Amino acid sequence: MAVTKKQDSSNKKDQAKKDTVKRDGLDRKDTSGKDIAKRDIVLNKEKKEIAKKEPPAKKDLPAKKEQxxxxxxxxxxxxxxxxxxxxVHWPNRREIIIYTSVVVVAxxxxxxxxxxxxSALSFVLNFLL
Incomplete structure (x- = not known):
């Protein structure tokens, strides 16, 4: 009976994780390393361009105010x-009576x-003094 060793699939998974580089929420395979480096440069340039603030445009003021x-x-x-x-939802007579009675009871x-x-605090103070 021959004993064969089963290949460990976890090694393949670990290797795949190492080869996969995660950037901008996308998984890209790192095959050459150059592809991703070029993409990073382009992404960094785009981010810098977005970060630059343009001066606000001047509004044209009317020469004369309209009456x-x-x-x-x-x-x-x-x-x-x-x-x-x-x-507006206006309450009817019944609702007004109910709401008013709730307020009066409270x-x-x-x-x-x-x-x-x-009364309790007055009693305590009178007793102490």
């Missing part, structure tokens, strides 16, 4: 306001808590 009609601006404002008010509860703590 603004205030009445039209006011009308436009109120039309926009009315359009926005139409989009205010009363907080008031009672403040009164209790105030």
């Amino acid at each position: 603004v009609n205030r009445l039209e601006q006011v009308q436009k404002f109120f039309k926009g306001t009315l359009n926005e008010l139409k989009k 205010v009363v509860a907080v008031g009672v808590l403040i009164w209790l703590f105030d």
Whole structure:
């Protein structure tokens, strides 16, 4: 019976990992080394060109300001306001009663808590003094 040694597939994987160079999120095989070096130079030049800031373009200012009609601006404002008010969800009578009662109950509860703590602290201070 002949004993044969099975080739280790992990060595091939390790070699493939060594040959693969990862740049810019892409895996490229490093066969010659020159290809990747050239690509790196081109990528570095592109990055430098992008990094250069161009001076902001000067805006052409109008020679004369146009007269603004205030009445039209006011009308436009109120039309926009009315359009926005139409989009608002207005609560009905039942919802208003519920929301109001929740607020009143919360205010009363907080008031009672403040009164209790105030009374307790007053009692403690009177006892100490």
